[in-house]
Amino acid sequence: MAETETAxxxxxxxxxxxxxxxxxxxxxxxLATEIMLFGGLFAGYTVFRIQYFEAFREGSHHLYVWLGxxxxxxxxxxxxxxxxxxxxxxxxxRRALVAILATTAALGLAFLTVKGFEYRLDIHDGIxxxxxxxxxxxxxxxxxxxxxVLYWLMTALHATHMLIGVCVIAGLAVQAARGRPAARANTVxxxxxxxxxxxxxxxxxxxxxxLVGEPRW
Amino acid sequence: xxxxARTSLVLLALMALLALTLVAVLAHLGPWETxxxxxxxxxxxxxxxxxxxxVRRSSALTRVFAGAGLLWLTLLLGLTLSDYLSRGWM
Numbered sequence: 137m138a139e140t141e142t143a144x145x146x147x148x149x150x151x152x153x154x155x156x157x158x159x160x161x162x163x164x165x166x167l168a169t170e171i172m173l174f175g176g177l178f179a180g181y182t183v184f185r186i187q188y189f190e191a192f193r194e195g196s197h198h199l200y201v202w203l204g205x206x207x208x209x210x211x212x213x214x215x216x217x218x219x220x221x222x223x224x225x226x227x228x229x230r231r232a233l234v235a236i237l238a239t240t241a242a243l244g245l246a247f248l249t250v251k252g253f254e255y256r257l258d259i260h261d262g263i264x265x266x267x268x269x270x271x272x273x274x275x276x277x278x279x280x281x282x283x284x285v286l287y288w289l290m291t292a293l294h295a296t297h298m299l300i301g302v303c304v305i306a307g308l309a310v311q312a313a314r315g316r317p318a319a320r321a322n323t324v325x326x327x328x329x330x331x332x333x334x335x336x337x338x339x340x341x342x343x344x345x346x347l348v349g350e351p352r353w
Numbered sequence: 354x355x356x357x358a359r360t361s362l363v364l365l366a367l368m369a370l371l372a373l374t375l376v377a378v379l380a381h382l383g384p385w386e387t388x389x390x391x392x393x394x395x396x397x398x399x400x401x402x403x404x405x406x407x408v409r410r411s412s413a414l415t416r417v418f419a420g421a422g423l424l425w426l427t428l429l430l431g432l433t434l435s436d437y438l439s440r441g442w443m
Contacts, residue, residue: 332402
């Protein structure tokens with residue numbers, strides 16, 4: 137929680153500790169709004185899963201569990217590296233910070249690459265709701281499309297958050313490499329909070345989308 | 354300052370829970386599958402929040418802010434479910 141000796145304290149704060157507290161509270165307030173943003177989709181998911189469990193099981197079986205598992209592992213690893221980055225920033229280890237931030241961004245990109253590859257497979261399988269939906273694959277084609285609407289929307293919203301995170305982290309890595317003050321310990325830590333939050337969203341998305349009713353491997 | 358060793362331990366715990374998820378899936382738990390999967394997910398999320406997000410070493414006020422998001426989500430899900438789960442009662 138301590139700042140490095142060279143940390144800059146903005147004029148409105150008494151000291152670095154107060155600044156750190158204010159920044160942290162602000163980020164958590166923002167994360168609360170993000171929880172409600174995703175929360176709305178999770179609430180919709182919950183309602184429809186209760187009503188159409190069989191259709192949800194059917195839909196879930198058409199997702200690629202191995203890809204989802206790999207992505208979960210990638211994200212957990214990226215949260216680990218992000219935590220290391222925050223430590224490096226606090227200790228003032230600039231070169232390590234750049235390397236670790238770059239690694240975190242790379243892991244985020246890896247997640248998005250796997251997701252993109254998975255989306256391509258999904259589209260080819262015909263599980264995009266709408267005119268090209270392969271209704272013949274399912275016992276409950278109308279209801280299973282609700283599952284897939286939620287799948288596409290929730291993973292796309294999550295992927296968008298990931299992309300923003302990757303850009304911010306990559307930007308921080310560049311700033312840190314140039315020795316710019318933008319990559320201060322506070323900034324890295326708050327970026328970390330955002331990144332961990334996006335990880336937590338996926339931690340819940342994975343079982344809810346991929347593991348309904350004993351997935352087929 | 355959090356040590357690298359501590360951070361690595363947290364990662365190990367998370368990966369172990371991910372492995373547990375896969376074991377749970379293969380175990381054919383039937384109706385228990387949902388609460389077990391969500392329980393494991395909740396454990397992972399709590400570990401990320403407490404250790405990676407530093408909630409464990411944060412001030413009381415920070416914990417209130419962190420808990421606020423969780424509170425409102427609980428209200429959203431809880432009150433919505435109280436409607437749908439009780440529809441068969443009348």
